Amino acid sequence: DSGVTQTPKHLITATGQRVTLRCSPRSGDLSVYWYQQSLDQGLQFLIQYYNGEERAKGNILERFSAQQFPDLHSELNLSSLELGDSALYFCASSVAYGGAYEQYFGPGTRLTVT
Amino acid sequence: DQQVKQNSPSLSVQEGRISILNCDYTNSMFDYFLWYKKYPAEGPTFLISISSIKDKNEDGRFTVFLNKSAKHLSLHIVPSQPGDSAVYFCAASADTGNQFYFGTGTSLTVIP
Numbered sequence: 410d411s412g413v414t415q416t417p418k419h420l421i422t423a424t425g426q427r428v429t430l431r432c433s434p435r436s437g438d439l440s441v442y443w444y445q446q447s448l449d450q451g452l453q454f455l456i457q458y459y460n461g462e463e464r465a466k467g468n469i470l471e472r473f474s475a476q477q478f479p480d481l482h483s484e485l486n487l488s489s490l491e492l493g494d495s496a497l498y499f500c501a502s503s504v505a506y507g508g509a510y511e512q513y514f515g516p517g518t519r520l521t522v523t
Numbered sequence: 524d525q526q527v528k529q530n531s532p533s534l535s536v537q538e539g540r541i542s543i544l545n546c547d548y549t550n551s552m553f554d555y556f557l558w559y560k561k562y563p564a565e566g567p568t569f570l571i572s573i574s575s576i577k578d579k580n581e582d583g584r585f586t587v588f589l590n591k592s593a594k595h596l597s598l599h600i601v602p603s604q605p606g607d608s609a610v611y612f613c614a615a616s617a618d619t620g621n622q623f624y625f626g627t628g629t630s631l632t633v634i635p
Contacts, residue, residue, distance in 0.1 A: 513569065
């Protein structure tokens with residue numbers, strides 16, 4: 410158990426809908442990262458927050474947004490969903506930001522868009 | 524643009540033998556490298572790391588080698604055990620950056 414929790418574990422929704430994925434980092438970690446893993450793909454970095462502030466953006470679509478709240482939990486909002494958004498979405502946390510800090514991953518949320 | 528590449532999608536090894544997983548990168552600014560292991564239905568778990576000031580780091584049965592001139596790293600598992608069967612991802616970061624770049628993973632099967 411990494412100490413990172415993600416809810417829900419599974420989500421099935423229809424095209425055009427909007428969903429919210431939730432992540433609680435490990436106790437004491439200030440950085441939260443979101444990744445997308447599509448079939449046969451590696452982990453694609455989406456966005457990173459540190460202590461409530463956005464620190465880095467990766468391949469995140471404009472239809473997606475995220476935020477980190479004062480209690481450090483984070484939410485990833487996906488809107489106008491398309492079939493291609495079906496994927497595993499992972500949240501990870503680390504104590505700080507920067508390459509020297511390994512990230513601890515949650516179990517993921519499997520999103521299926523039908 | 525895939526900056527970290529794992530060109531072998533899968534690898535099968537007999538129990539007790541050595542498993543060698545390879546990873547190549549293109550960005551010379553990367554100076555911190557990690558290996559993660561992932562079981563089905565779980566998130567990746569950190570395995571071992573190496574910074575660019577070293578060329579080898581060892582932790583029990585796991586050793587990571589870094590060849591900066593070739594922009595190549597490898598993970599050696601000796602001896603391989605059936606419980607090592609998982610997908611292994613390598614990741615790289617520039618210490619001044621804020622994101623890790625992951626490879627597409629290599630699925631290791633250790634045959635009893």
